[in-house]
Amino acid sequence: MAEFSAPFDDAPIATQSQWSRMARRWGLDGVHASDPASTALKITGNGTGNVVLQPGEAFVNGFYYLNDAVKNIAVTANAGSTTRVDTVILRASMSAKSVVAVYKTGGSTAPTLTSDENGIYEIPLAQCTVAAGSSVVTAVNVLDRRWFTDRGVMPSIPGARRPSIRGQLLVEGTTLYVGDGATWLWLGSAGQDDTTYTPAWTAGSTTISWGAGSQNVGRFQVRGKRVDVTIQLAPTGNPGNINSPLMVTLPPGYPATPAMRSVFTWTYTSTNSQGSGLGSGIVFPDQSATKIGALRYALPSGSASSTTHTITNGIPWDIQDGSILTIDGSYWLA
Known part of the structure; x- marks a missing residue:
């Protein structure tokens, strides 16, 4: 041709x-109406x-x-x-x-x-x-059974929106809204598609190496101000006892808001006779907004002084080959 x-x-x-x-490229076939309730x-x-x-x-x-x-x-x-x-x-x-x-x-x-x-x-x-x-x-x-033609997405300047139009999509910067005829309702904000990173583990000032060939992967997705993250660790080596709380980094470039503490769930299992456990991981924004600062677990009823304890590499488990530690949860961005 x-x-x-x-x-x-x-x-x-x-x-x-x-x-x-030519005209078919301008818009979809259908009735021109601002709302399906229209009599057009x-x-x-x-x-x-x-x-x-x-x-x-x-x-x-x-x-x-x-x-x-x-x-x-x-x-x-x-x-x-x-x-x-x-x-x-x-x-x-x-x-x-x-x-x-x-x-x-x-x-x-x-x-x-x-x-x-x-x-x-x-x-x-x-x-x-x-x-x-x-x-x-x-x-x-x-x-x-009317089909309606599209109006496309309408750009807008913050603070200068036109009146809400039912069913109309509106974009301000990287944020998407839909109109209901009375106001503009938030639909979503730009974020980060499903991706992975390599978490960095520390205990105090010590950087921990879990051994060559270990599985150490973080997977995360960002939706607006919300970050969903899962970290899985399966060591191949034994870094030895380190008498400081285990800490692990959040996805790079996405620090937690300092306005609140963020809490995660962790689970631990072992094939080397060390048993299993579960507890909570906590971000302390006043200490660091870029890492989970403590992994805590409950102590038995009647234990002295407190009912929770913080994991170190050695207490209560010697995390090594045969162990799997998984951390899962969400947190808010600043």
């Missing part, structure tokens, strides 16, 4: 087919031999359609012995060079729409049920 481009002074849009192809091109039944089409506008196969007054559309009588399901459509016709509202009969199910971009192209407005031997459609026998 030869290349084609237009419109230019010496290469205008010369045919309706060229126009349709809505079909109603009133118990007569007609259904009623309200004023409105639409795109059909790239062509513009306008109905600027209430229009009656005749119901085709059902001469059969069973209920019939019909559809009111907008039909764009290349041969007729028009878009018109049409009552299209079906059968036990609604009729199939035609979608020939170079011939007949149809979109639905309503589904109508007609009883056997009748040509009457009542209000309860009409189902709204």
Whole structure:
């Protein structure tokens, strides 16, 4: 196929087919309405031999359609012995060079729409049920089946939003909102897709190495101001006893807010006869917002002075080959 481009002074849009192809890229086929509750091109039944089409506008196969007054559309009588399901459509016709509202009969199910971009192209407005031997459609026998054309996402300047539009998407910076007609509701903010990092483990001023070939992986995802993170450690070596609390880094570039402590859950299991346990990991923002500063567990009832203790490498377990320590939870960004 030869290349084609237009419109230019010496290469205008010369045919309706060229126009349709171009205009279809501007927006989706459908009714122009700010809200599905709008009556734009809505079909109603009133118990007569007609259904009623309200004023409105639409795109059909790239062509513009306008109905600027209430229009009656005749119901085709059902001469059969069973209920019939019909559809009111907008039909764009290349041969007729028009878009018109049409009552299209079906059968036990609604009729199939035609979608020939170079011939007949149809979109639905309503589904109508007609009883056997009748040509009457009542209000309860009409189902709204309008397609709506999109408006795209609307950019906005913080502090200068236009009034809320129901169903409209709005972007301010990297934050997405949706309108409900009264206000703009937060949908989401830019974050970080699912990714991994290598946690750094320390105990006091000592950097811990868990042995060559150990599994030491952090997996995280950021949604707006919320970070979900899981850390799993499976050592291959034994760094020995270190009499300081174990600490591990949070995802790089995503420090926890200093406004609150963040709490995680940890679990420990071992295949070398050291048993298992679980407890809480805590971020102390006044000490460091970039790491979990303590992994704590409960002591038995009646233990002296306190009911929790902090894990060190040696107390209560000598974390080494055969151990698995998993930390899981969420925290807020500043």
